[in-house]
Each structure stands twice: as C-alpha cells, then as structure tokens.
Amino acid sequence: KAGVTQTPRYLIKTRGQQVTLSCSPISGHRSVSWYQQTPGQGLQFLFEYFSETQRNKGNFPGRFSGRQFSNSRSEMNVSTLELGDSALYLCASKGVSSYNSPLHFGNGTRLTVT
Amino acid sequence: AQSVTQLDSQVPVFEEAPVELRCNYSSSVSVYLFWYVQYPNQGLQLLLKYLSGSTLVKGINGFEAEFNKSQTSFHLRKPSVHISDTAEYFCAVSGRGGADGLTFGKGTHLIIQP
Numbered sequence: 415k416a417g418v419t420q421t422p423r424y425l426i427k428t429r430g431q432q433v434t435l436s437c438s439p440i441s442g443h444r445s446v447s448w449y450q451q452t453p454g455q456g457l458q459f460l461f462e463y464f465s466e467t468q469r470n471k472g473n474f475p476g477r478f479s480g481r482q483f484s485n486s487r488s489e490m491n492v493s494t495l496e497l498g499d500s501a502l503y504l505c506a507s508k509g510v511s512s513y514n515s516p517l518h519f520g521n522g523t524r525l526t527v528t
Numbered sequence: 529a530q531s532v533t534q535l536d537s538q539v540p541v542f543e544e545a546p547v548e549l550r551c552n553y554s555s556s557v558s559v560y561l562f563w564y565v566q567y568p569n570q571g572l573q574l575l576l577k578y579l580s581g582s583t584l585v586k587g588i589n590g591f592e593a594e595f596n597k598s599q600t601s602f603h604l605r606k607p608s609v610h611i612s613d614t615a616e617y618f619c620a621v622s623g624r625g626g627a628d629g630l631t632f633g634k635g636t637h638l639i640i641q642p
Contacts, residue, residue: 456634456635459629459631504572506571514577517574519572
C-alpha cells in the first residue's frame with residue numbers, strides 16, 4: 415500500500431505570495447490532517463478534514479486554509495506569505511474517524527519564504 | 529486543552545546501553561498518548577500508543593512505554609539502543625474528544641554514540 419504522498423517536497427516563495435501544497439492520503443483513508451513543524455514552535459496542528467468537511471482547526475490565522483476533495487486528496491493554501499511561515503508542512507491520514515486512530519505521516523513539504 | 533513536556537531536548541547514549549526518554553503531560557480530560565519517531569528528512573512514524581488497559585505498552589523496534597496516571601507521565605524506554613535509533617522522538621497527546629488534533633512535545637533528539 416502506498417504511503418501518504420506530499421508534493422512538492424521543497425518550495426521557495428517570496429514574502430507576499432501565496433502557495434498551495436498537496437497531499438494524497440493512503441488509499442481508503444478519509445481523514446487528512448495538516449501540521450506545521452518549525453524549530454521554535456515544534457509541531458502544531460493546523461486542521462483536519464474528513465469526508466470533504468473541516469472537522470477541527472488549530473490556532474492559525476485565516477491566511478491558512480485547506481480543502482479536501484471527493485477522492486480524499488487534500489490541499490493546503492497559505493496566502494500573503496510571511497517569513498515566519500517557513501516550515502516543514504506535514505500531512506497525515508488515518509483510516510477511521512475515531513480520535514485514537516494512529517496518524518500516518520507523509521515526508522512533508524519544506525517551504526522557505528524569502 | 530492539553531500540553532506535553534519532553535524534559536530533555538537531547539539525550540546522548542552509547543550503543544547497546546539502555547535509554548529512557550521522558551514525557552509529562554497535562555490535561556483536564558482523559559487522554560490518548562502516543563510516541564512518534566522522525567528520521568532525518570522524513571515524516572513521523574508511530575512507535576506505540578496508549579489508549580486504555582495495561583499501562584505498559586510495547587511498540588515497534590523494541591521500544592516500550594509506561595503510562596503513569598498519578599505522575600501524568602508516559603516515558604519511553606529501550607533496553608539496548610542501536611546506531612539506527614538516532615532520530616527525533618516526539619511524545620503526543622490527544623484529548624478523548626479529539627477536537628484539537630494531536631498536541632506534540634518539542635521532541636527529544638536521541639544521539640547514539642559508538
């Protein structure tokens with residue numbers, strides 16, 4: 415079974431631009447979550463989608479948004495990029511909707527904002 | 529809301545020696561507890577999880593953890609480490625309502641010395 419696939423692996427953007435990151439979950443998984451990882455703040459929860467609906471949301475500004483498609487693939491969008499948005503963005507999927515199910519992570523997209 | 533404290537940012541250990549990575553959490557509700565490992569340039573991989581029942585949980589790669597409710601701890605242990613265990617280890621907690629996603633600790637870098 416293929417794992418969680420995130421594209422692109424690396425991305426360099428300029429402050430003020432916007433960016434879209436993509437995540438393909440494990441086949442059959444309907445829940446997709448996004449996390450931001452930085453050296454200073456560690457891993458922080460962005461949001462979770464299940465069956466095309468945002469189920470949970472972390473404490474991030476409205477510049478961070480996401481969506482999920484009918485095939486469970488998910489995209490995350492960050493508008494008006496700031497230098498502080500430079501981070502590793504991790505996507506994770508799980509097979510059932512229960513909160514104790516383990517997350518399966520992709521290898522991440524490393525975003526650098528200059 | 530929950531919080532996780534990993535007491536050591538870095539733990540150097542000689543190969544074949546035992547290791548303990550410490551994790552304490554705080555929560556006003558019952559929780560699920562997890563340990564994840566992150567190898568360089570990769571996403572996170574689940575090592576083990578505590579949901580309920582026996583407080584000693586065994587995971588992959590010879591790791592185990594013990595849930596101690598009175599001390600609100602979930603320390604990770606391995607009796608004999610290998611060079612390949614060099615990685616970043618994250619303790620995480622999820623409230624049983626699950627509304628806030630996983631809350632991660634800042635991570636512990638396990639350094640195996642030959």
